[in-house]
Amino acid sequence: MRKTYRIIISGRVQGVGFRPFVYVSAKAFGLDGYVTNNEEGVLIMVSGYKKNILSFYDKLVKEPPPLAMIKNHKIIEMEKVLFNEFEIVKINNGDKLNLALTPDFGLCAACREEIADTNNRRYLYPFTTCVNCGPRWAITKTFPFERNNTSLNEFEMCDTCQKEYEDPSNRRFHSQTNTCNSCGIQLVLETSAGEILEIERKYFFEKISDLL
Numbered sequence: 001m002r003k004t005y006r007i008i009i010s011g012r013v014q015g016v017g018f019r020p021f022v023y024v025s026a027k028a029f030g031l032d033g034y035v036t037n038n039e040e041g042v043l044i045m046v047s048g049y050k051k052n053i054l055s056f057y058d059k060l061v062k063e064p065p066p067l068a069m070i071k072n073h074k075i076i077e078m079e080k081v082l083f084n085e086f087e088i089v090k091i092n093n094g095d096k097l098n099l100a101l102t103p104d105f106g107l108c109a110a111c112r113e114e115i116a117d118t119n120n121r122r123y124l125y126p127f128t129t130c131v132n133c134g135p136r137w138a139i140t141k142t143f144p145f146e147r148n149n150t151s152l153n154e155f156e157m158c159d160t161c162q163k164e165y166e167d168p169s170n171r172r173f174h175s176q177t178n179t180c181n182s183c184g185i186q187l188v189l190e191t192s193a194g195e196i197l198e199i200e201r202k203y204f205f206e207k208i209s210d211l212l
Helices: 018-028 050-062 109-116 159-166 202-211
Strands: 002-012 032-037 042-049 069-078 086-088
Touching (some): 018 042, 018 086, 042 050
Parallel strands (some): 032 086
Antiparallel strands (some): 002 042, 032 042
C-alpha cells in the first residue's frame, strides 16, 4: 500500500543543490510528490511504498550534497495524497524564515576546468558556477533561495543555459546562479571619461591564468 510522508530538513540546505539532489533521489526510488524551499529549510512531500520512502529518507540525511550541512530532520506520515510525478516547485508564502545563511563558495574543480578549456563555451567566463560553487550570500536579497530573489534575476538564461537548468543529469540542474558568456554578467574596461575600450576578454585574465 502506498503511503504519504512529509519530510523537513533544516540547516544549510538552500543554495547547495539540495532540491536537485532530492529530485534525482526520489526518481531513483520510484517516488512521487514534490520538494520546495520553505521557511524552515527544505520541505518534501512524498508518496510511495513505505520501504522506498524510508530508504530515500535515509539517503537524504546520510549522503547529502557536499555543500549541505543538515542540523535537523524529521519525517511524519500524512493522510494519503496521490501525486502524478515528482517535481521541484517554488513556494514563497512570506512566512518568517529561520534559516542558516548560505555562504559564497569557491570555484569547484569542474567549473575551473571549463574556464581553462579553450573549446568550452565558458572559456574565461569569470562568473562560471554550478550547484557546487559560486556566490550565495553575496547575491541573495531574501529567502527562499530562488533566482528571482537574487541579483541575478535581471539576467535571463539563454536557451543553452535553460536546458542545463532543466536537465536532471546536469550539475547545473536548478542552479540559480547559472549564466554564461551569452546571457550573464559582462566585463568591460572603461576610460575615466566613460569610453568603453574594445579589449579581448583574455586580457583580463593574463595575470591569473596560472590559477586556473
